[in-house]
Amino acid sequence: MEPLALKDHDKESRVFLARVLLAFSVAAFLMILLVVRLFYLQIIQHEVFSTLSDQNRIQVQPLPPMRGLIYDRHGELIADNSPSFHLAITPEAVVDLEELILKLNKMLNLSDREIERFRKQLARRNRAFESVPLRYKLSQKEIAKISVDLSSMPGVRVEARLVRNYPKGELMVHAIGSVRRINEKDAKSIDPIAYLGTDHVGKIGVEKYYEKDLLGEVGYQRVEIDARGRVMKILDYSLPLPGSNLHLHLDSGLQQVAFDALGNNRGAVVAIEPKTGGILAVVSKPGYDPNLFVTGIDHFSYSKLRDSESTPLFNRAIQGQYEPGSTIKPMLGLSALSAGVIDETYLVEDPGWYQLPGDERLYRDWNWKITGEGGHGKVTLDKAIYRSCNVFFYDVSVKLGIDNISRDLSLFGFGANTILDLPEAKKGLLPSRDWKKRVRGFPWYPGDTLNIGIGQGDMLVTPLQLATSVSLIANRGSWIAPRILRSGSDRIDVTKSKAPKNLDHIMSKHWVSVIKAMEKVVHRGGQGAGENGTAWASIGQYVNYRMAGKSGTAQVVGIAQDEEYNEEELDERLRKHAWFVGFAPLNEPTIAIAVIVENGGSGSEIAAPVAKAVIDFHIGKEARDSFQASGDEV
């Protein structure tokens, strides 16, 4: 037992008092620390936290402008905007994200790419309650499927926004191009402010060239949001400025006719209104549905398009480069006449082949026979065009020489891109002495000139270039640079046109002779075999107006000299390309056209009917329109 001691109350209170005072001094010190801390937060760091607080609650939301609409010449809509629905997820509202993705995967069959993209965007997110898109462009069926389960999937939303829509789908794709989703590469080159709230940018064609007009100006609204991202009130705003509407020269009806007339062939049609240079039709087949690309095409469909042997993504009309074949002959004829190396009466005896002096090689005519019965006999320029005589043009090209030929052909727009609003159109290839030396490293041989004389060898043209040059003939040498736009933008600058100067040096009578010869290509008939125009049998006898034309074929593979060309035996892919160019009506041309049917074989048999169908429609429509107009006046 410990000794009983009296409690020392006085000492106890003293110790207690000292300890209490000490403890509460420390407490007071801690309180002062809190005050210092609050002083630091509220006064020293006030600006910083004020900004943070505003960043929390104030959000500047871009108001994307509506992209300008595109109309054809008759006011028909060929590009508009329509709502597209996508599925977005607000992760904060989701109970189990992985489970939800699994569930949605079962419903929508998500691709790995979609899920990966979703995760990437999720990681980049810098604000809570911001939704992240998982699937773009839901079909009606998918929306229905999701709607049923929407209430059991918190955090899942179906959102709508306006996206580009091409009501004519494949029909117009190569004529007006399309917009595509902005990818990482685009993001670097575009003005990020101008594209706030916009997911798409014009990537091809008219959509690309007139991008600045079509885009419009972005607006914004400053809104106060709560922590769940809900807009509480709009603080201020400026409305977006919609993009300009474009009116094009294109005629979607004509486009449709050309599209149908090409059938299942690979090929292209370009039609121009000579007076204005307005492009009436640009068809390239096969095409594709641009709407697939607007919201992002799936990998499988894309590789199918990309790897298809018939290259639907390729715009043959403005980028396809082919040998012009005999379609070049009217231009060469004009060159020879204007240079004075021949006149209308100049005669060439055509035995079916041509030989350069001192050269053993035979340059054959297309109707050459191994038996020696071929040839066109005595040939003038007139007949050389309507019968498409090669030997005559061999002779003429030798007389002209390569330097004159390449200079004069360049005046017709070959070797240059003369269209005002399609920078992506190809220039083709117009060979010259200089070019051959520079690119091939060889001097120019006389045989090269012969090849150019019949539109073969190294020379390459696009359907657009041929249509342009034919339109120039229809205009008798007055250059009006081709263009797609009719009105809606001032982006066209005629002074910057790459079109050559007018062909004033060619005399009127020369135009008349060549155009007459081209008329005979179509209309000279009933003269017996070997005397009719090359296109009379296939189209001329059915045409009830006057038109000028020229057929042509472009070689795909070189045929050896002594080999007879047998179309049936050749692989389809090795067959010649069929060309036809022309314009109508003869006296006051309203349409000039170039048609190519790849591996079609004979130009007059395969390409000419396509051209006829297009011109028929165009002229018929004009007649109907003017009838209607005069009817209105009465």
Added chain:
Amino acid sequence: MSADFVRQLSGSMGLKRERTLVGDVFHLDLPMVLNLILLCIFGLLILYSAVGRDPDPVLAQSLKICAGFFIMFSVAQIPPVFFMRLAPWFFFFSVVLLLITFFYGIEIKGSKRWLKIPGVISFQPSELMKLALPIMLARYLQDRHLPPKARYIFWAIVMISIPVMLIGSQPDLGTSVILISTGVFVLFVSGISWRLVFGSLAIGFALAPALWLLMREYQRQRILILLNPESDALGAGWNIIQSKTAIGSGGIFGKGLFQGTQSNLDFLPETKTDFVLAVLGEELGFSGVILLLILYSLLIWRGVILAVNAQDTFGRLVSVSIIFTFFVYVFVNIGMVSGVLPVVGVPLPFVSYGGTSVLTLFAGFGVMMSIQNHRRISL
């Protein structure tokens, strides 16, 4: 510093010597009651803003405060000797309730803190312990020679550890912190030797890494988040970032009552409970927070005066530990909301929404007033 100084001090603070109605008949302390009334009014105003000017929760809280005042009044009428006699039973009862909670408690948000008697009441027994433990320790130490001998200290530590372990396992970090600090504080003021004080401080520092290992993952997370809230700005760091933003954006005079954007737009979490101070800081700014701190400080100051004027060891120890508990509440809450202490879930007294803690606090102040105003026959 001498006791005389404090006596003079308390005399000059107007501690009554004459018989008064409030003191000797109702056994209340007028300055403390007035201070509490001011605090509660200010607190209700802040709460009203924090709940988005919804009168219902404010009315409910007002009723609890009224009940609190009633309890305080009632407790103040009980002579302190009853607390002393009942202390072991009260402590035992509270431990039993904690044990029942341990087995049959209701789990809310992952912790088992609530005990529910269906249809009657649901409450947190840990709140009772906030009162039971200091009274028990005071009772245990008051008839020993102070400073206490080692074995008394040992048993005192056992008394602290039992409820701390039970509450820590709920888990309720905030209450554990309060109990530990109160318990340690009682031992400290009872006069344990400085050697022991510094020795245990040293051991505490040495054991800190071990404590780290003992902590649960989410508790470690809280400390890491405190050091770098931006590491998980949308997740674990959200509360602390938004709370600092709210307080800091308040500036000197705040955005105006009811004008806080952080709280009204729901960026701020738990606005009516643990983070209510951020609402005050945002809407009334530095000046508003200082006003609240002044009210708290005056109350604590008054509490210390009462404690040092208590007539016996039991009264002193009980009073001083109750007022110290109150200080810990204030300090830990403001510290965590302003981002200097980890988030441990301690309400801001008389401001945060909630019933049990208000009742305990009032009961505690009732005990202090009873000790102050029941004169014992001096030996």
